[in-house]
Amino acid sequence: MPQKVDYLIVGLGIAGVCFAKQCLDNNKTFKIVADNKKQASHVAAGMYNPIILFRFTTIHRAVEQMDQLVKTFGEFESLLNQKIIHPKKIYRIFANQHETEIWVKKISKKPILQKFLNPEIIPNTFEGIHAPYGFGEVMHCGWVDMSLLIESFKKQFNEHIINERFDYDSMDTETNKYGDIEVKQVIFAEGVGLEHNPYFNYVPIIKNKGEILELEIDQELPDIIFKSKNFLMPLGGNKYYVGATYDVDYDSPEPTEANKELLLEKLSAYYKGEYTVVEHRAAFRPTIEDRRSIIGEHPKFKNMFLLNGMGTRGSFNAPSLSQYLFNHIEHKSEIPEEYKLSRFNHLLKD
Numbered sequence: 001m002p003q004k005v006d007y008l009i010v011g012l013g014i015a016g017v018c019f020a021k022q023c024l025d026n027n028k029t030f031k032i033v034a035d036n037k038k039q040a041s042h043v044a045a046g047m048y049n050p051i052i053l054f055r056f057t058t059i060h061r062a063v064e065q066m067d068q069l070v071k072t073f074g075e076f077e078s079l080l081n082q083k084i085i086h087p088k089k090i091y092r093i094f095a096n097q098h099e100t101e102i103w104v105k106k107i108s109k110k111p112i113l114q115k116f117l118n119p120e121i122i123p124n125t126f127e128g129i130h131a132p133y134g135f136g137e138v139m140h141c142g143w144v145d146m147s148l149l150i151e152s153f154k155k156q157f158n159e160h161i162i163n164e165r166f167d168y169d170s171m172d173t174e175t176n177k178y179g180d181i182e183v184k185q186v187i188f189a190e191g192v193g194l195e196h197n198p199y200f201n202y203v204p205i206i207k208n209k210g211e212i213l214e215l216e217i218d219q220e221l222p223d224i225i226f227k228s229k230n231f232l233m234p235l236g237g238n239k240y241y242v243g244a245t246y247d248v249d250y251d252s253p254e255p256t257e258a259n260k261e262l263l264l265e266k267l268s269a270y271y272k273g274e275y276t277v278v279e280h281r282a283a284f285r286p287t288i289e290d291r292r293s294i295i296g297e298h299p300k301f302k303n304m305f306l307l308n309g310m311g312t313r314g315s316f317n318a319p320s321l322s323q324y325l326f327n328h329i330e331h332k333s334e335i336p337e338e339y340k341l342s343r344f345n346h347l348l349k350d
């Protein structure tokens with residue numbers, strides 16, 4: 001008996017799983033084609049933070065996307081009966097007195113920052129942490145356990161998953177069939193796998209390599225994310241992440257000794273205690289040239305859609321971008337201009 005679905009989702013990273021939730025919430029039938037490779041979403045720290053901490057400014061659509069993040073991952077927790085979202089404060093370590101002055105000045109001038117930043121400078125009282133100028137407290141932050149979310153989703157919705165690499169030759173764009181599955185819409189959420197997609201490979205994706213370390217620290221530290229030139233994030237128990245590196249120019253996809261040293265050198269500027277490195281991972285962030293996520297319909301193949309470019313902020317972007325795309329397809333709502341796939345139409349060759 002041939003099958004029929006509303007949506008065929010290609011890729012089960014954070015983008016694919018958030019789009020699947022849109023389908024579940026709106027009673028749409030779906031299948032996910034997943035090659036089960038552990039890419040960015042399985043390597044990422046999953047940290048979310050509405051502020052650009054180098055400049056002390058909010059990120060694009062901070063309030064709206066933050067609300068969608070908390071809603072989406074909170075609902076995933078109930079659906080999957082797992083702890084997915086871990087709210088935490090971030091303590092931004094000030095490098096000098098000047099930074100503390102900018103912090104206070106910017107917060108007093110920009111009301112939106114007052115929602116997320118505490119204007120008081122927090123003095124350092126923590127053993128093992130070097131922060132002579134104190135901390136700036138960032139609220140409404142935390143991390144999303146993307147790996148646990150994807151693995152739990154896979155188990156619970158096993159019957160929706162086709163465990164294979166999407167075979168582009170098996171997609172018949174005339175009959176809208178993938179093998180013998182009749183498909184209304186295809187959503188490509190392949191992360192950096194986009195470069196192999198014959199329909200969308202004109203989109204200028206940049207593979208931004210990131211590396212991260214998992215540490216064990218036996219010393220007691222507060223349940224706070226410390227942020228300086230990199231971050232130290234508590235995972236629970238004595239486990240911590242230190243991340244991350246950013247490389248668009250690299251020799252291999254593997255973790256490197258040089259980047260491990262770099263991460264530990266930056267850590268040593270603010271963490272003075274003992275630790276053991278227990279894991280070192282690398283993956284590629286799917287980033288678009290203009291640093292905006294990308295969604296929309298293929299200019300020629302009208303039932304094919306792209307959901308990509310989650311960049312450095314997958315946990316932040318995926319819930320909102322999935323919703324914008326779903327509402328665009330189902331309710332014809334306008335995609336925000338800055339995310340539109342059509343901004344690259346000029347690159348599509350005949």
Ligand SMILES: Cc1cc2nc3c(=O)[nH]c(=O)nc-3n(C[C@H](O)[C@H](O)[C@H](O)COP(=O)(O)OP(=O)(O)OC[C@H]3O[C@@H](n4cnc5c(N)ncnc54)[C@H](O)[C@@H]3O)c2cc1C
Nearest residue numbers: 011013014015035039041044046047166191193210314315
């Ligand atoms: C070191 C590091 C640290 C990071 N830290 C953070 C952080 O703290 N906070 C944050 O928000 N983000 C972070 N990110 C970024 C985040 O990981 C990405 O933005 C996000 O995971 C991208 O999700 P995605 O679903 O688009 O892609 P992916 O996670 O790459 O998922 C795509 C999936 O599709 C599969 N696929 C591809 N092609 C096919 C095909 N043809 N057929 C079947 N399956 C296919 C892939 O194998 C993969 O499983 C970090 C990234 C890295 C590398």
